Amino acid sequence: MSRTGVEVDLPEGLDPTLNELFNRDPLEWESKDRAVVIAHLRETREIFAKEDKQAKTKGKPANAKAAIKSGGTKNLTLDDLGLGDL
């Protein structure tokens, strides 16, 4: 819960440091805080792009849920994406 009483809806399994950051009032974030968030989102984008490409070659686009959950800290498999039975 942020200072303003607004809860930020976050992906499950987010890194604790990021969790703590998002649960501070984002309106008071400084440049370095935003840089951390940008770096995290870049990681998730990279993972999503990779998984999406892999999944597309199997004929089904990734739903990306696992990519976001991992926050870049976990090696994903098609099972994570619910595509293991393809």
Add this chain to the structure above:
Amino acid sequence: MHHLIATDGNGSFGSAEYPLLQTLWDSTSLGTLKECPMKYFYQVICGLQSNKPKDPLVFGTAFHRAMQIYHYRIAEGLSHDVSLNEALAAGIEAYVDNDGNLYQAVKKERGFYALCRAIVWHLDHFNDLGFKPDPAKTVLLANGKPAAELTFRFHFHTDEEGIEFSLGGHFDHLVEYLNRFYVKDYKTTASLGPQFFDNFNPDNQMTLYTIGGNVVLGKPIAGVIIDGIQTAVHFNRFQRGFVTKSKENLEEWIEDTKLWIETAKTYARLGHYPMNDKSCDKYGGCPFRDVCRTPPSLRDNIIRDHFHVRIWDPSIDREENPA
């Protein structure tokens, strides 16, 4: 219902003879008139806005603000990373409720995390993480400012009574792409594909923007680029579509628009805005549907309980630090 009228101080109304006649039209007000005259009356003339959560509006406003600041900072010579950081700050600052607190979205795909992700992924996607600038290059205006969230206005028509009408609005972005000029517009959506882009041709906003782009640049533009941004719970995807209009199509729209404005004048003269009950289910359902299904004598109570006044005035500038 005339006691609800809120045109005083609204820069888009200015006719002494017809106080309810809008003389500066943008695509939102014109589109609303075409959709339903009664919706137009409530939304534009009375300035009524539903109290219900408005995820798409808040999300879209914040995303647009972030894009504007990014283009400004890049034009000032800042790097991609620094501009992105400032764009994110601007987007966050704009993602607030009426009390100035961080907005709490009903749907996760329009939530705060999704906003940050859409801003970062979009700008990184089209600028290759800063290694290769977007091929749709920002047009720089004569004053050196980038053409981002650019307010425009031009004389459109003088009617038989001598009343002057203008068209105007706000371009998200004016760009040069493969040696041709385009207006670029950001559209967030739940799903992307050919059907999504097909929805924009014909389209009131895209035609007005094409004409407006020609006037603002003083030379023909090739059309409108739509930056489609798919916002899902766990990801974003991006796709660009192009809307082009022939000269004949533009001329046809101009003649049609004169007639629509003449129709608005008739409504303003009569003080009566008929309900188009074939439009109530469009765009996820009209926010005034509950009002319209209530007997006219009881509508004030619903309006008082479920709406607030937020004037729609296209004459207000959106540029950063406008002169």
